[in-house]
Every structure is written in C-alpha cells, then in structure tokens.
Amino acid sequence: MEGITIIKKLIERLKEAQDDDFKILKIIEISMRHYEWVPLEEIVRKAKMPEKDVLYRLKRLNKFEFVVRSTYGYAVSMGGYDALAINAFVKKGILKAVGNKLGVGKEGDVYSVLLEDGREAVLKFHKHGRTCFTRGKRYREYIADKHHISWLYVSRLSAEREFEILNELFPIVKVPEPIHWNRHAIIMGKVVGEELKRIDLSKFMSRDEIKELFWKIIDEVKKAYELGYIHGDLSEFNILFDGEDFVIIDWPQAVSKFHPEAEFYLKRDIENVIRYFKKYKIDRDDENIDTDKIFNYITGKS
Numbered sequence: 001m002e003g004i005t006i007i008k009k010l011i012e013r014l015k016e017a018q019d020d021d022f023k024i025l026k027i028i029e030i031s032m033r034h035y036e037w038v039p040l041e042e043i044v045r046k047a048k049m050p051e052k053d054v055l056y057r058l059k060r061l062n063k064f065e066f067v068v069r070s071t072y073g074y075a076v077s078m079g080g081y082d083a084l085a086i087n088a089f090v091k092k093g094i095l096k097a098v099g100n101k102l103g104v105g106k107e108g109d110v111y112s113v114l115l116e117d118g119r120e121a122v123l124k125f126h127k128h129g130r131t132c133f134t135r136g137k138r139y140r141e142y143i144a145d146k147h148h149i150s151w152l153y154v155s156r157l158s159a160e161r162e163f164e165i166l167n168e169l170f171p172i173v174k175v176p177e178p179i180h181w182n183r184h185a186i187i188m189g190k191v192v193g194e195e196l197k198r199i200d201l202s203k204f205m206s207r208d209e210i211k212e213l214f215w216k217i218i219d220e221v222k223k224a225y226e227l228g229y230i231h232g233d234l235s236e237f238n239i240l241f242d243g244e245d246f247v248i249i250d251w252p253q254a255v256s257k258f259h260p261e262a263e264f265y266l267k268r269d270i271e272n273v274i275r276y277f278k279k280y281k282i283d284r285d286d287e288n289i290d291t292d293k294i295f296n297y298i299t300g301k302s
C-alpha cells in the first residue's frame with residue numbers, strides 16, 4: 001500500500017534527521033506566518049549559524065522532502081510538517097512506533113501507533129487543502145494556488161478543534177479518548193470495530209437488536225447535543241461498531257448547538273442515520289423514527 005511506503009520512508013528519514021535539521025525546519029515553520037517563501041537570509045539570521053551550515057541543513061531537508069524550494073526561498077512541505085509532529089511526540093516521550101495506515105479520509109490520514117506507555121493508539125493527521133501539496137506537484141501549480149499559505153494553519157486548527165471537542169465529550173459520549181495533540185496531528189484511543197458502512201447487521205442481529213442500536217446512537221447524539229455539540233458529518237462512515245458496542249469518530253467539523261444553522265446540521269445528521277438504518281426496515285413499526293420527532297427528542301423540545 002502506498003500509504004505504508006510513504007510513512008516508512010518518512011520514518012527512515014526521521015531517523016536520519018538530526019537536531020540541527022529540525023532546528024532549521026522549525027525556523028522555516030515559524031517564519032511561514034509572515035512569508036510564503038522564507039528567504040535564506042531570514043533563516044540564517046534566526047538560526048545564528050554560518051550561512052554554509054544553514055545551506056548544508058537545507059540541502060538535507062530538501063533531500064528528505066521536508067521542505068519545498070523556490071527562487072524566493074523555502075517552505076515546509078506536508079511531509080516536513082508530519083515529521084515535525086512525529087518528532088515532537090517522540091521527543092516528549094509519548095510515541096514509540098508508527099504502524100500501518102488505518103484509513104484515508106477526505107481530509108487526513110490515520111495510522112495505528114504504539115505509545116511509550118505500551119498502549120496501542122491512533123495517530124490522525126489533519127490535511128486540509130492537501131491537493132495543493134500532493135507529492136510531485138510542481139512549484140508552478142503550487143504558487144498558482146492561493147490557499148497554499150493557509151493549509152498549514154488550517155490543518156493545525158482542525159486538529160486542535162477535534163482534540164478540544166473530544167476532550168469535552170469523552171467519556172460521557174462514546175468517542176475516542178483524546179490523548180495528545182501537536183500541530184496538525186492528534187493521538188487518540190484506538191477503537192476496535194469497523195465502519196457501519198462495511199457491516200451487514202442483519203447477518204448477526206435481529207431487527208429488534210438493530211433497532212436498539214439505532215436508538216443507542218441517537219442517545220449519543222443527544223448527549224453530545226446536551227454538552228453543546230452537533231457532529232455535522234454523522235453517517236455510517238463515522239460510526240465504528242465491533243458487533244456489540246460503537247464509537248462515533250471524526251469530530252473536527254462539529255458545530256455548536258447555538259450555531260445559526262444548528263437545526264440544519266442536526267437534522268442532516270439524524271437523516272443520515274435514519275437513511276442508513278432504513279434498509280433494515282426498523283422504521284416499519286416505530287413511528288418515532290422520524291427526523292422531526294427525533295430532532296425534538298434530542299433538543300428537548302418535546
């Protein structure tokens with residue numbers, strides 16, 4: 001799988017990379033708040049190192065594909081940003097090893113990881129606007145993209161947001177346990193189970209049991225709402241089920257229940273869940289399985 005090869009390469013490069021490589025990479029990262037392309041002089045000035053030493057580090061960073069270069073200067077690449085986050089987790093004594101890729105979402109990559117305390121966990125990289133930074137994409141296309149400065153900022157913000165929300169919800173709502181956050185990456189508890197989308201419940205559950213599962217999911221949505229949040233992207237893709245219990249994942253886009261469009265988002269979430277369960281015909285003899293009724297139930301309007 002391509003994902004595994006990429007991370008393996010990244011890990012190899014991480015092993016090779018030295019503290020001074022990361023020092024320079026961090027200077028570029030910080031300077032990107034003010035520059036699209038950080039000029040060499042700026043890096044030299046901040047590094048307080050002779051120019052030839054800085055150039056040596058930049059050459060290495062370029063070889064690792066941790067930076068992108070243009071005539072105007074240097075920028076951190078997506079791989080470089082991944083490396084910074086992984087390096088930070090390792091330096092803090094949190095992360096021990098990165099394993100296989102678990103899933104590729106629209107917005108990020110998820111890996112199975114081993115923590116220093118022996119726990120298995122999950123590392124999720126938030127990657128917004130990744131299209132402007134895919135491997136091999138050329139400089140010309142890169143500068144033509146007006147969003148290229150913000151991907152770093154937006155990805156970081158999204159990870160921070162998901163981490164905060166998980167902290168608010170866990171353990172009251174069935175969500176993964178938030179463990180750590182750095183840059184655009186979060187480490188969270190590993191959930192056993194598969195996306196509902198990939199499971200045929202009727203193969204091992206009765207209709208009553210399936211109906212019970214439906215209402216349990218709705219109750220989690222209600223609990224999240226009571227804590228102030230609406231998932232905003234709830235569907236059979238973001239519910240992991242192990243045959244008995246489930247966990248709702250993927251929260252960065254969640255909105256406040258006081259959001260002006262709150263009703264729209266909550267109803268859409270409810271509809272998605274109802275739509276998935278329709279194929280099991282659980283709504284046949286339960287008139288309460290209705291978007292408006294469930295909306296009222298969740299918001300306490302009935």
Ligand SMILES: Nc1ncnc2c1ncn2[C@@H]1O[C@H](COP(=O)(O)OP(=O)(O)OP(=O)(O)O)[C@@H](O)[C@H]1O
Nearest residue numbers: 102103105106107108110122176189190191249250
């Ligand atoms: N805590 C977890 N434990 C186990 N697997 C997980 C966990 N979090 C995510 N995954 C796996 O990784 C996939 C992608 O995760 P998630 O849905 O959070 O990311 P995403 O990039 O936002 O996806 P999407 O494109 O659906 O928005 C999930 O569908 C699931 O298979």
Ligand SMILES: [Mg+2]
Nearest residue numbers: 105237238250
């Ligand atoms: Mg998802």
Ligand SMILES: [Mg+2]
Nearest residue numbers: 105107233250
């Ligand atoms: Mg998502």
